[in-house]
Amino acid sequence: xxxxxxxxxxxxSIKEACDLLSTHGDDAKILAGGTDLLVxxxxxxxxxxxxxxxxxxxxxxxxxKEDSYIKIGAKTPIADIIASDxxxxxxxxxxxxxxxxxxxxxxxxxxxxxxxxxxxxxCHHYNQSAFHRSGRQACHKDGGKICYARDESDRCNSTCQSxxxxxxxxxxxxxxxxxxxxxxxxxxxxxxxxxxxxxHAMEPNxxxxxxxxxxxxxxxxxxxxxxxxxxxxxxxxAGVLIKPDRKNKIRDARIVxxxxxxxxxxxxxxxxxxxxxxxxxxxxxxxxxxxxxxxAAAFAVHNIGASxxxxxxxxxxxxxxxxxxxxxxxxxxxx
Amino acid sequence: MKKIKITLDINDKPFEVFAAPNNTLLEVLxxxxxxxxSKESCGEGVCGSCTVQMDGRPVRSCLTLALEARGCxxxxxxxxxxxxxxxxxxxxxxxxxxxxxxFCTPGMLMSADALLKENPEPDEKTIRKALAGNICRCTGYAxxxxxxxxAGNPREHCPDCKTKE
Numbered sequence: 001x002x003x004x005x006x007x008x009x010x011x012x013s014i015k016e017a018c019d020l021l022s023t024h025g026d027d028a029k030i031l032a033g034g035t036d037l038l039v040x041x042x043x044x045x046x047x048x049x050x051x052x053x054x055x056x057x058x059x060x061x062x063x064x065k066e067d068s069y070i071k072i073g074a075k076t077p078i079a080d081i082i083a084s085d086x087x088x089x090x091x092x093x094x095x096x097x098x099x100x101x102x103x104x105x106x107x108x109x110x111x112x113x114x115x116x117x118x119x120x121x122x123c124h125h126y127n128q129s130a131f132h133r134s135g136r137q138a139c140h141k142d143g144g145k146i147c148y149a150r151d152e153s154d155r156c157n158s159t160c161q162s163x164x165x166x167x168x169x170x171x172x173x174x175x176x177x178x179x180x181x182x183x184x185x186x187x188x189x190x191x192x193x194x195x196x197x198x199x200h201a202m203e204p205n206x207x208x209x210x211x212x213x214x215x216x217x218x219x220x221x222x223x224x225x226x227x228x229x230x231x232x233x234x235x236x237x238a239g240v241l242i243k244p245d246r247k248n249k250i251r252d253a254r255i256v257x258x259x260x261x262x263x264x265x266x267x268x269x270x271x272x273x274x275x276x277x278x279x280x281x282x283x284x285x286x287x288x289x290x291x292x293x294x295x296a297a298a299f300a301v302h303n304i305g306a307s308x309x310x311x312x313x314x315x316x317x318x319x320x321x322x323x324x325x326x327x328x329x330x331x332x333x334x335x
Numbered sequence: 336m337k338k339i340k341i342t343l344d345i346n347d348k349p350f351e352v353f354a355a356p357n358n359t360l361l362e363v364l365x366x367x368x369x370x371x372x373s374k375e376s377c378g379e380g381v382c383g384s385c386t387v388q389m390d391g392r393p394v395r396s397c398l399t400l401a402l403e404a405r406g407c408x409x410x411x412x413x414x415x416x417x418x419x420x421x422x423x424x425x426x427x428x429x430x431x432x433x434x435x436x437x438f439c440t441p442g443m444l445m446s447a448d449a450l451l452k453e454n455p456e457p458d459e460k461t462i463r464k465a466l467a468g469n470i471c472r473c474t475g476y477a478x479x480x481x482x483x484x485x486a487g488n489p490r491e492h493c494p495d496c497k498t499k500e
Binding site: 001002003004005006007008010031034035038039042043051053055079102103104105106108109110229230231 | 336355356357358359362378379380381383386389392393394395397398399400402403446464465467468469470
């Protein structure tokens with residue numbers, strides 16, 4: 001498969017990249033690892049006139065601890081995140097999600113964490129070759145007015161299958177976006193727009209600079225289900241965070257279910273139902289995971305990998321496993 | 336579209352080529368430099384048959400732009416053998432019958448070579464994980480894993496060789 005034609009620009013600094021983005025905006029796309037962007041370009045889903053490569057921007061690749069935050073540069077390769085002791089210790093959900101992203105040779109050295117959370121939503125009616133798509137009317141995501149995944153739907157129902165986004169949302173992370181002369185930080189919960197066509201609130205002239213994870217002394221875990229253990233995107237995934245108090249009661253919990261909706265789903269009501277429960281309370285975990293399944297099932301459509309019924313049922317299993325793992329590591333830390 | 340003159344360091348030799356921005360590293364290797372060991376199969380980073388090493392790390396050459404490969408040390412499957420003498424890993428592939436149709440073999444070799452540089456004596460689990468991104472449709476994984484284990488440590492980890500002894 002050949003790539004379509006484009007002009008290649010290689011800015012030497014973040015400022016220069018922002019200037020280029022403000023000039024070219026909609027016509028330009030950012031290239032970091034290319035494991036998502038180039039595939040979409042090869043399939044003709046995207047035809048940017050200009051590619052702005054981040055190859056020279058080494059300053060966007062770092063993992064550091066500042067005060068009570070972990071800061072990760074957007075261009076940090078996924079391999080570096082897995083290798084980081086800080087992330088393995090303090091943000092286990094992110095480390096696990098990175099370990100399960102793609103396959104070793106794809107993910108490790110080219111794929112970046114910024115690219116992972118900014119990857120476009122997917123749907124097996126849309127992520128097809130140009131030839132396949134030419135045989136039928138365009139869907140919402142392709143610029144048309146039909147949804148093949150849900151009959152008579154007036155909007156796109158594509159699914160966000162990012163591993164990193166689910167884990168980072170569970171960790172209550174925020175992202176810093178920069179554009180010419182401006183900078184803003186936005187929580188991931190608000191960053192994802194729940195819109196299948198434009199899944200996140202990033203403007204065309206903005207650049208993702210940094211991911212910020214608050215350290216709260218909490219334990220996190222991430223579990224996912226995919227058709228093959230390597231290479232494939234998740235068909236269901238869950239990231240959870242549990243913060244126990246001194247009496248081993250849950251003070252704060254966050255449950256996020258991924259690959260079920262247009263963006264990762266933060267289940268606020270189910271999460272708060274865990275507050276005050278004992279960290280050993282398996283029944284409460286079971287109840288919460290069943291409630292997660294009920295909440296998440298409302299958003300899902302049959303448009304990726306396995307059947308919808310199976311995916312919905314597996315939400316509860318993934319959430320339960322993640323809750324158990326997080327609770328186990330909290331108990332271990334206590335001892 | 337204007338082609339740009341770039342220098343690529345491939346198998347320790349500098350090559351000057353003219354590449355368009357939309358040329359992938361794989362296209363330059365195969366079409367411009369006649370290094371046809373690396374294969375194109377899926378073209379979207381799933382199958383692993385185009386795997387080459389950049390700075391010692393396995394990457395997909397079908398999803399790497401040629402312009403992005405500037406300044407990196409690139410190693411292709413042609414760089415494994417020393418003249419006519421095959422590397423231990425290649426010999427081991429032959430000895431264990433790890434090659435059937437052979438289309439996935441260059442990618443397997445490059446992934447395995449990178450693994451063995453990092454971990455000279457990997458166990459089976461490590462080998463399977465490192466080769467998880469390389470697909471073989473003849474489904475000869477068992478032989479491939481044995482071949483890599485043998486190349487790493489001929490005595491310890493290779494069930495076939497153990498029984499022969």
